[in-house]
Amino acid sequence: MSARAAAVGAVIEAGRTASIRHWVPATSGNFSVRIDAETVAITRSGVDKGDLKPADILIQPLEQPLLPGSSAEAELHTALYRKHPAIGAIFHVHSPAATVFSRLAVSTDSLTLTGWELQKALSGVKTHEAIVDVPVFANDQDIGALSRRVDARLSRAVDGAISAPGYLLAGHGLYAWGASPAEAARHLEALETLFEFELSYRRFTP
Amino acid sequence: MSARAAAVGAVIEAGRTASIRHWVPATSGNFSVRIDAETVAITRSGVDKGDLKPADILIQPLEQPLLPGSSAEAELHTALYRKHPAIGAIFHVHSPAATVFSRLAVSTDSLTLTGWELQKALSGVKTHEAIVDVPVFANDQDIGALSRRVDARLSRAVDGAISAPGYLLAGHGLYAWGASPAEAARHLEALETLFEFELSYRRFTP
Amino acid sequence: MSARAAAVGAVIEAGRTASIRHWVPATSGNFSVRIDAETVAITRSGVDKGDLKPADILIQPLEQPLLPGSSAEAELHTALYRKHPAIGAIFHVHSPAATVFSRLAVSTDSLTLTGWELQKALSGVKTHEAIVDVPVFANDQDIGALSRRVDARLSRAVDGAISAPGYLLAGHGLYAWGASPAEAARHLEALETLFEFELSYRRFTP
Amino acid sequence: MSARAAAVGAVIEAGRTASIRHWVPATSGNFSVRIDAETVAITRSGVDKGDLKPADILIQPLEQPLLPGSSAEAELHTALYRKHPAIGAIFHVHSPAATVFSRLAVSTDSLTLTGWELQKALSGVKTHEAIVDVPVFANDQDIGALSRRVDARLSRAVDGAISAPGYLLAGHGLYAWGASPAEAARHLEALETLFEFELSYRRFTP
Numbered sequence: 001m002s003a004r005a006a007a008v009g010a011v012i013e014a015g016r017t018a019s020i021r022h023w024v025p026a027t028s029g030n031f032s033v034r035i036d037a038e039t040v041a042i043t044r045s046g047v048d049k050g051d052l053k054p055a056d057i058l059i060q061p062l063e064q065p066l067l068p069g070s071s072a073e074a075e076l077h078t079a080l081y082r083k084h085p086a087i088g089a090i091f092h093v094h095s096p097a098a099t100v101f102s103r104l105a106v107s108t109d110s111l112t113l114t115g116w117e118l119q120k121a122l123s124g125v126k127t128h129e130a131i132v133d134v135p136v137f138a139n140d141q142d143i144g145a146l147s148r149r150v151d152a153r154l155s156r157a158v159d160g161a162i163s164a165p166g167y168l169l170a171g172h173g174l175y176a177w178g179a180s181p182a183e184a185a186r187h188l189e190a191l192e193t194l195f196e197f198e199l200s201y202r203r204f205t206p
Numbered sequence: 207m208s209a210r211a212a213a214v215g216a217v218i219e220a221g222r223t224a225s226i227r228h229w230v231p232a233t234s235g236n237f238s239v240r241i242d243a244e245t246v247a248i249t250r251s252g253v254d255k256g257d258l259k260p261a262d263i264l265i266q267p268l269e270q271p272l273l274p275g276s277s278a279e280a281e282l283h284t285a286l287y288r289k290h291p292a293i294g295a296i297f298h299v300h301s302p303a304a305t306v307f308s309r310l311a312v313s314t315d316s317l318t319l320t321g322w323e324l325q326k327a328l329s330g331v332k333t334h335e336a337i338v339d340v341p342v343f344a345n346d347q348d349i350g351a352l353s354r355r356v357d358a359r360l361s362r363a364v365d366g367a368i369s370a371p372g373y374l375l376a377g378h379g380l381y382a383w384g385a386s387p388a389e390a391a392r393h394l395e396a397l398e399t400l401f402e403f404e405l406s407y408r409r410f411t412p
Numbered sequence: 413m414s415a416r417a418a419a420v421g422a423v424i425e426a427g428r429t430a431s432i433r434h435w436v437p438a439t440s441g442n443f444s445v446r447i448d449a450e451t452v453a454i455t456r457s458g459v460d461k462g463d464l465k466p467a468d469i470l471i472q473p474l475e476q477p478l479l480p481g482s483s484a485e486a487e488l489h490t491a492l493y494r495k496h497p498a499i500g501a502i503f504h505v506h507s508p509a510a511t512v513f514s515r516l517a518v519s520t521d522s523l524t525l526t527g528w529e530l531q532k533a534l535s536g537v538k539t540h541e542a543i544v545d546v547p548v549f550a551n552d553q554d555i556g557a558l559s560r561r562v563d564a565r566l567s568r569a570v571d572g573a574i575s576a577p578g579y580l581l582a583g584h585g586l587y588a589w590g591a592s593p594a595e596a597a598r599h600l601e602a603l604e605t606l607f608e609f610e611l612s613y614r615r616f617t618p
Numbered sequence: 619m620s621a622r623a624a625a626v627g628a629v630i631e632a633g634r635t636a637s638i639r640h641w642v643p644a645t646s647g648n649f650s651v652r653i654d655a656e657t658v659a660i661t662r663s664g665v666d667k668g669d670l671k672p673a674d675i676l677i678q679p680l681e682q683p684l685l686p687g688s689s690a691e692a693e694l695h696t697a698l699y700r701k702h703p704a705i706g707a708i709f710h711v712h713s714p715a716a717t718v719f720s721r722l723a724v725s726t727d728s729l730t731l732t733g734w735e736l737q738k739a740l741s742g743v744k745t746h747e748a749i750v751d752v753p754v755f756a757n758d759q760d761i762g763a764l765s766r767r768v769d770a771r772l773s774r775a776v777d778g779a780i781s782a783p784g785y786l787l788a789g790h791g792l793y794a795w796g797a798s799p800a801e802a803a804r805h806l807e808a809l810e811t812l813f814e815f816e817l818s819y820r821r822f823t824p
Binding site for chain 3: 231233234302304375378
């Protein structure tokens with residue numbers, strides 16, 4: 001199978017898995033997988049992510065303008081791929097814990113996770129004692145401006161914390177990535193589950 | 207396939223999808239799809255919406271009295287179709303967030319949504335900053351009276367807000383519509399998910 | 413199909429449906445269907461209710477002692493069948509909203525439901541304005557004593573309220589019944605859903 | 619079928635069942651089944667527990683060092699099997715109620731359950747009035763030290779309470795066991811469900 005066919009297949013599978021969890025309600029969400037250094041496969045705007053066909057997936061060169069039919073948010077994907085050659089897949093969902101938590105945490109710019117064994121599912125985290133920093137951004141319909149804010153913040157580490165392979169947009173949801181589609185899927189599931197744990201935990205702790 | 211057969215098939219599919227989500231418990235809910243300017247296909251009263259047969263669906267002329275076997279609530283459907291020629295499908299469910307929220311919000315006549323990216327799944331909403339107005343009505347066993355209250359309220363826009371393609375009946379659930387069955391399904395899923403987000407968010411905000 | 417085979421099949425189907433909802437965790441729950449005036453089909457003790465075989469179902473004469481392999485709780489079923497000839501099926505589950513609510517409500521002997529359209533799924537309820545009375549009993553390992561308390565309470569109507577086709581045992585779960593397996597299933601789903609709505613609603617109302 | 623093939627099959631089935639419930643997110647969790655007095659079948663580190671292949675399962679002699687590819691936590695399994703010959707299967711999950719509750723309860727070293735009929739699904743519990751003691755341990759990346767703390771605590775009964783067939787690791791999840799894979803699965807489902815009930819109940823009780 002060609003790298004391109006494999007990437008298209010991985011996008012279809014990622015959408016299907018997210019849809020089963022109800023993480024991409026009403027055609028929301030978008031999914032991309034890197035084909036090579038210059039190109040990614042990415043979902044078209046406005047389609048049902050639970051039942052993607054190959055025609056729903058665009059082959060986007062990273063150094064060219066977004067293709068017709070692109071989601072405006074495709075720019076958040078391509079900017080990350082251009083800046084970070086090790087990223088192989090980026091998945092964006094409107095999962096409930098991420099989406100609700102993003103609004104609760106936006107005033108502090110970060111959501112901090114610590115004390116959960118499941119953190120170790122995030123690449124580079126070796127202990128539940130690690131402090132994991134998940135950036136939170138105010139949502140913005142100006143995707144270019146938002147992408148520049150994301151880029152500036154991701155370039156700046158938080159002292160004593162490990163940066164999560166993902167970030168939150170307030171009231172909008174979660175972006176998560178990995179070196180491969182499998183790692184991005186693992187990071188996505190780990191982050192949403194950690195947000196569920198943390199939200200539930202905070203209901204009982206002042 | 208005839209327009210009539212297509213409408214009947216779309217009603218069956220809408221019921222099946224809602225039932226999988228547990229949004230039509232115990233034969234509750236009702237679903238209709240427009241066949242043409244004068245006629246709609248609509249679910250019969252008292253049947254399991256998750257396993258509809260063609261015989262469970264009535265072909266109701268909009269300008270004639272409700273057929274034998276109709277749900278009393280069919281009048282809420284036919285009144286909307288008569289008044290709004292652009293409406294192609296109306297789906298009503300007892301989904302949990304909508305049903306609970308409807309009682310919490312009834313004293314204010316409206317549920318207001320803002321700050322959620324998913325709002326953009328509602329036709330006409332372009333930004334998370336939009337204010338979306340979802341009317342809330344006290345429940346009533348007199349469907350004629352209820353239908354007139356709905357009609358009066360939907361004719362009256364709320365300043366500075368976009369009207370949602372749906373409304374809530376207190377303790378009863380959600381009515382949502384769209385130009386086509388696909389759009390009605392997208393609006394239904396978006397609204398119930400937005401209510402889930404908002405309910406969860408309000409648990410943490412005074 | 414004989415009445416006996418139909419009853420056994422209905423018990424198997426009721427267990428399977430409840431198990432899919434996770435309402436009979438860890439071999440809990442029990443299910444019975446009336447065969448005729450003198451006999452019922454009822455689940456054996458200690459078996460997985462989600463995957464019942466005909467051999468897991470006992471054919472219990474109502475006027476004889478419980479058969480070997482019976483659940484101790486079978487007596488709660490047979491006492492109801494003897495007293496109420498119109499009851500055709502009784503389903504008992506440990507569903508989450510019923511089980512949690514049963515403990516919150518036990519000090520008041522009753523859980524009162526009003527204001528929900530879904531109440532109309534309960535036989536005899538015509539309006540959301542009806543007050544539905546669900547008796548709540550302290551749990552008891554002495555099933556004979558418990559059965560007598562249930563019988564005494566069910567014989568006593570609550571002024572101004574409609575008696576639900578079911579009751580709660582504190583920390584134990586829900587018993588629901590109907591004239592047929594289909595009606596018992598409808599009552600079971602309606603009651604558990606009403607308890608979910610009411611529990612969620614009470615989180616926001618003092 | 620050999621005891622070894624049966625044990626491998628039971629591990630695969632346990633992982634699949636837990637994954638469907640979302641109790642082993644992102645390759646978390648581990649599962650083992652005893653083959654005989656000296657050997658167990660146990661999941662390899664870092665694999666998806668919902669889709670285990672025979673090659674993902676190690677045949678671990680209890681008196682030998684952990685095999686290459688083992689999870690560090692395998693030692694928690696082997697220590698329990700060596701000490702308790704009656705234990706036939708041990709399942710570990712990151713289920714949500716267990717994981718959240720483990721952090722809320724860690725300061726008191728124990729989670730106490732009483733008043734739930736479902737307690738009787740735990741081996742040795744005869745009444746809802748029993749007090750069930752579930753030990754809670756602070757999480758530790760030093761599995762040897764953690765295993766010794768577990769061993770010391772399990773050897774010490776709590777006066778007036780019945781010891782649960784399982785324990786919690788704070789922020790990490792649930793270990794549950796039984797004489798057979800079927801009993802371990804029943805205990806796992808009963809404990810997670812009891813934690814769900816108790817968490818929900820505590821939201822309403824001060």
